[in-house]
Amino acid sequence: MTFVKRLYRWFATMIHELTKFGIVGALAFVLDTGMFNLLNLVLGMGPLTSKVLTAAVSISFAYAGNRFWTFRHREQSGLGREYFLFFLLNGVALLFGLLVIGFTTYTLKLTDPLSVNIANIVGVGLGTLFRFWSYKRWVFLEATEPIPVELPEAKQRR
Template sequence: MHRLIREGLKFAAVGGMGYVVDIGLFNALLFSGGEGPLHDLPLVAKTISVTAATIVTYIGHRAWTFRHRTRIKHSRGYPLFFLFNGIGLGIALSCLWFSRYVLDLSGPLADNISANVVGLALGTLFRYWSYRTWIFPANARPTTRTSTDVPASSNAA
């Protein structure tokens, strides 16, 4: 339980850095100077900001949060990490889309609540589960052998 709490706190710290990158870039793209460069394209702005945050969080999680867990190859880890972040992004985009285009709510407060509070919270729960399960799995077996272990190839007759 202690390890899970420590891991959760590290996940939150790295996620916090990603969150700052995400909301900072999202708001700069939408609202800097009143109307940002992507003011009329909130879904594009969110996609760009989440992509930047994903790069930051992958590095942090691999180097710190889950460093004690089994490491899968980069060739498998990167695609999975980006796939699961893509699903998390889809969750946030769905919330932002629903708020903007179904409820007709727009502006800094509405966009940030839908994308960066509701959408991000739901996406984070999904990402934490998927990272622990698929990208940084727990060791299924100890990596050290004891003196009582007998190699499978030695058959004493």
């Protein structure tokens, strides 16, 4: 029975984390895509420059959402360490997006808004798979001590 309980807890935690991670990611995606289109299509910045600038903003937003909501139940190993690793791993994930956008724009010569946005979405999707795995592995670590579900009861005064 212990195995079944552990499996259930693992599955429940995974679903809980995936849901919150997805919500934070969706909001960061909307922020990233909106700014990407503004910088690239409206202001005329290049697609790669636009992507790097929008990624810096959306990554900061995603860090706050994931640290203080998605993975708040996990051990905190220091804001500096987590933030550094978070940005480093997001830099790796950003490479997925830059490669897809660069390939679409400069190799395939598809520069219309639809093609560039599809490339952006594909790059974000590939990066998201890497990010979820890497955050759990290196940034937001498992707690070494169980975190209480309920607050301790107050001692009764007489």
